[in-house]
Amino acid sequence: MFLSVGQSPRADIIDEMLDSLDLPIQAMEIGALDGLSQAQVHDLRVRPGELSIITRMADGSDVVVSKPRIAERMAEIAAGFQPGQYDLVVILSTGLFRDFESTCPTVNAQRAMESTVISLAAAGSRVGLIQPLVQQVDELDIPALSSYRITASHAADGDKALLASAILDLADCEIIVLNSVSFTESDRQMVAKASGKPVILARRIIASAIRLLLHGTHPATAPGVAPEFSEKLQRLTPRERQVLSLVAEGLSNKAIARQLGISPKTVEIHRSNVMSKMEVSTSNTLIRMVVAAGHP
Template identity: 70%
Template sequence: MTTTDNSTAPAPPKKVMFVSVGQSPRSDLIGDILANLDMPIEALELGALDGLSAREIDNLRVRPGETSIVTRLADNSEIVVSKARIGERMAQLVAAFRPNEFDLVVILSTGLFRDFDSTCLTVNAQRALESAVFSLAAQGSSVGLIQPLERQINELDIPALQPYRITASHALDNDKQSLARALFDLADCEIIVLNSVSFSEADREMAAKVTGKPVVLARRIIASAVRLLLYQSQPITLPGMSSEFTDRVNRLTARERQVMSLVAEGLSNKAIARQLGISPKTVEIHRSNVMSKMEVASSAALIRMVIQAGHP
């Protein structure tokens, strides 16, 4: 006599490729993001500086007149590289991925203002964070941005934010003294944005404790996007999320959750359609369903709701 096992096998882990500006591994950064998720993930890493000689890396250092990104090498030392030239290298790496090679590709940079030609579903950290800042500023809130480098204050160039109340300062990650000074500079701001993936959960906790104000962390924004893009139809019940947000998200289909995340990243219907391999008209239908089920009247309101859910 044979018996049938009707138990459901656990879902295989989702394969996520994290692409960073520096050298891998970045266990500190990726570990912090994964800590905000409650799903099995096979995390893979690729650094834009991986496999390069010391001379090749040196040639990517920022030059006079160029805008900059600060990142880390494998020995944990920091290097300031050219935003334009490292962006080109990252774009080449991402474009080389095979179609659907990964369940998700995450661009771990909050300084590259560009699109990436990926054949995989992709989270662009810069787009996600910029969209978050825009939605908060458009609500009328005065927003304080904390950059990793002082020179990056003058390099900020986000035309969409020019009409709004944005103030910038700078601080090193995991440096309480410089972070405290930056928070003093931004004392009049209503919301603080740690505007780099280098800032950790510990930095966010300190800033929130010192100021008593909402503090937006890039790593949490990324985790929220990953969660919405990779969850299928199973309910989302995460600690810290309001029951109202949880109930509304659980009304969405798997595809609607993906569309919601990409809307929160600020993508157009055409761009979302390219990512998901569907028509812009189908995206428009999903988008309308999302707005109805989440009970919001605008994309900005939806983005604010997603941010607040990821920053209880």
């Protein structure tokens, strides 16, 4: 189940990710704005003093809504899913800074991206973020990133002029992160070619997490993934692959246990096995390995 901020369907995002996964996935989707009247949608628009998030309507238009109020609506939807109702729930937004209570295994796109940025910055890299809205540059306030070298700029997906301007803003950065699910593979290729730097795409990070969580029930060799990473991945049990993906999101043992329906102590054992089999000593190193595997 893909849970998006705007209105479904979001084939522009989901179809691309499913094509890259090459897994037999039955994808369903719910949009937080589905079924709302124009007046109800208007009431969710961002107000002065509120943090903002941009999303897409079914007719292709964009709307800027209140981040805290749309996050609350999405949390209510996620909390309504029944245990075992879905093999996986994907929170399809990179702007919602909160946990979502779910009894189904869950990919939280924002958590996955935040962990990725932290792991890259912790290794000493100066990281540049490209946000979809200009106001989100000033709104970027992630306590976990405060001690790292992070620079932000903005551009809309597909806007080559703004992307070029953002590249200039991030000239001193060593790695660029396209920090929204709206950015496409074409955007990534354009930024990578123009900047000559590694560029991280949110959709690839999310796809990597999906692949790891579903690998046990639908094993597949991912195209473009380094043989060394694939070989190490094959050492893991299906449950260990699930734990690896959730560790890569920065979740605690207790949160992982809640999603997988096992005890925190069991999670701790699986986590130790994952670190040993993947031949890493820290979570940050593990996350960087997963990121590299998803961005050949």
